[in-house]
Amino acid sequence: MKTLTLLLSSAFLFACAGDSHAVVRIVNDRGGLIQRYLDRYDGLKGTGQTVVIDGLCASACTIVLAKIPSGRVCVTERANLAFHAAWDFGAGGRHITNREATRMMYSMYPAPVRSWISGRGGLSPHTIFLRGTQLQTMFPRCYLDAAVFLRS
Template sequence: MKFATGLLAAVLLLAGMNASHAAIRITDDRGGQIGTYVDKYQSLRTSGETIIIDGLCASACTVVLGEVPHDRICVTSHANLGFHAAWDLGANGRAVINPNATQALYSLYPSPVRRWIAARGGLKPQMIFLRGKELMSMYRPCYLDARASSPH
């Protein structure tokens, strides 16, 4: 009887969910142009979708932390956020730090993330990673949902 009651509860729960309860799962996103990510995540801000970070979210991908409300982001034990200074291509195709873009990126992050970055010397050319217990202390844990889709 317990099984039947549990099954009925699960069916009713799933039947009551609509598209606003959908989830986007980030698993291996190495980033790209900051503006592209700002646009992408601003559109998700009003969608009602939950963001599940379940793997690498590096570079411009981390814009999600500032563009999507904190209560709609959750992290799994596999979540790994990578941060570094913003850069442009300079002479001879070499990467050159862009201080203005770096400051704009930094200002997007919620204050606990900014404090974590500052405690490690700020955004620099080298990637720094936020994961594990430190990350779990800043964001709620989530559990994978079969309905979650990957944006790639």
């Protein structure tokens, strides 16, 4: 049974990767400027590539959930999504919540993610983390095979 599970796992990942190993792997992305991520994922959307979230995807990185079709996003057991309100720099470098950008980001997320965020009080300056079983009920689990990433 264990051999069958490993074979199916490898087959799933290779099927997602295709002949060109078209896989984008997110491992430790702490986020950044929202527009940069909107542009990045808009460009990725039409490529057909599968996105494997295999570690931290924080802040603006989570826009991947809004821009890439859910059927092309999978999560590993190490996937960890971090959400918080969008912010701008204020006087003295202080973080000031940007309500409009926060509403825009929230509205872009798939319904299960919005519901999860709402259940934790919404997007605020406090970071909340979606991982483990809760995340795996929203997105399919993917299994990594190191060979897939040799040419990525």
